[in-house]
Amino acid sequence: ASGYDWRPGLVHVFREMDPAGLFTALALLLLSSLLAITRWWRLLRIAGCAARWYDALRLTFIGFFMNLVLPGLTGGDVVKAVLVVRENPERRADAFVSVLVDRGLGLLVLMAMAATVVLIQGERFREVRLAVLLGFAGVLVAVWIGLHPWPRRVLRVDRILEKLPQKERLRAIDRALSIYARRPGEIALAVVLSAMNHASIAYALYALGHAFGDTLTWPEYLGIAAIANTVSSVPIAPGGWGVGEALYGYLFHLLGAPSALGIAVSVSYRLLNTGLGLAGGIFLLPFVPGAREVRAEMETDEAREDAQSAR
Numbered sequence: 001a002s003g004y005d006w007r008p009g010l011v012h013v014f015r016e017m018d019p020a021g022l023f024t025a026l027a028l029l030l031l032s033s034l035l036a037i038t039r040w041w042r043l044l045r046i047a048g049c050a051a052r053w054y055d056a057l058r059l060t061f062i063g064f065f066m067n068l069v070l071p072g073l074t075g076g077d078v079v080k081a082v083l084v085v086r087e088n089p090e091r092r093a094d095a096f097v098s099v100l101v102d103r104g105l106g107l108l109v110l111m112a113m114a115a116t117v118v119l120i121q122g123e124r125f126r127e128v129r130l131a132v133l134l135g136f137a138g139v140l141v142a143v144w145i146g147l148h149p150w151p152r153r154v155l156r157v158d159r160i161l162e163k164l165p166q167k168e169r170l171r172a173i174d175r176a177l178s179i180y181a182r183r184p185g186e187i188a189l190a191v192v193l194s195a196m197n198h199a200s201i202a203y204a205l206y207a208l209g210h211a212f213g214d215t216l217t218w219p220e221y222l223g224i225a226a227i228a229n230t231v232s233s234v235p236i237a238p239g240g241w242g243v244g245e246a247l248y249g250y251l252f253h254l255l256g257a258p259s260a261l262g263i264a265v266s267v268s269y270r271l272l273n274t275g276l277g278l279a280g281g282i283f284l285l286p287f288v289p290g291a292r293e294v295r296a297e298m299e300t301d302e303a304r305e306d307a308q309s310a311r
Contacts, residue, residue: 013212013264021211025204026272032200033276036060039193040102044084046186047094047179051084058283059083064273065280077103094179101180105187107233108143109194111136114226117219125223127254132227201225204272208265216257224251228266241270 041056063080081099088095115136118125125132180187202222209216216224228247245266252262282288 013260016213017264018211021207022268022272024207025211025268026275028200028204028207029269029272029276032197032204033060033064035193035197035200036102036106039106039190039197040098042186042193043098043102043105043180043190044095046183047091047098049084049088049091049095049098051088055087058288059087061276061280062283063280064277065284068274068277093175097179102190104143105190106194106197107230108139109191110198110226110230111139113195113198114223114230117223117226121219121223124220124255125227128227128251135230198222198226201229205265205269208268209261212261212264214252214257214261214265216252216255220255224248224255224262227251244270 037056037060038053040060041051041053044051044056059080062083063077066079077099081096084095084099085092111132114132118129118132199222202218202225205225206216206218206221209221228244228251231247232244245263248262248266249259250262252265253259
């Protein structure tokens with residue numbers, strides 16, 4: 001495309017890479033995963049689900065494994081939600097909502113960090129500033145409407161829920177959401193864990209970029225990661241492949257760095273995530289605690305789908 005500098009080429013970029021950056025980035029991505037697991041584990045405990053930290057670790061890494069084939073960066077959350085609901089049959093709605101709140105809170109903090117960076121960096125992110133700020137403002141309004149009594153009363157949210165299909169399940173989910181609204185201290189801790197999680201990812205990208213010879217600053221990498229990963233969460237392609245590369249290339253070009261470096265950073269980041277996802281397959285092996293139950297659930301689902309297809 002006109003105006004894009006594709007030099008140096010990707011082959012040259014990867015050939016000149018410092019391998020130490022890969023190991024640093026992998027360690028930081030693992031740290032970010034552990035922070036996210038701890039956040040979800042605490043949200044499960046708030047909801048009254050008797051989950052151990054190991055259970056949150058196991059189900060999260062199974063979700064990572066499923067992310068390899070499901071669209072978007074959050075596709076594995078669907079599998080994780082199904083499994084945690086079945087492991088907590090007496091608190092199904094609460095377990096399901098914990099996954100929604102965990103993912104929603106992570107995205108909200110990510111968008112807040114993106115908005116903060118584009119404001120602080122001034123002209124550096126001028127082309128995307130308005131879109132980022134409007135997106136964050138829209139999400140804040142949606143959260144306010146969903147949780148605050150006054151807009152719910154004005155918009156008659158409860159009456160709308162009564163008229164929708166599956167109203168009993170929707171009411172149960174709505175009640176489960178209110179649990180978190182009454183625990184501001186725990187939500188504040190979850191926000192801190194989310195910020196640390198996203199900061200670790202940004203440092204991992206920073207390590208990758210500098211291993212390729214890039215000179216952008218860490219705050220700029222934080223802005224790039226926040227914007228690109230938010231959009232990549234939209235379920236378009238498995239693991240966000242393609243979408244992320246286009247965004248990283250564009251944002252690097254926007255900040256005056258070669259687009260090829262942005263694509264190389266994105267590809268390396270996704271390959272490291274793929275490695276973590278493949279490691280998640282370990283939790284489906286027979287000798288791992290809890291794996292037999294998960295495999296039995298999956299086989300039951302497959303048998304049910306085959307029976308329905310036969311009909």
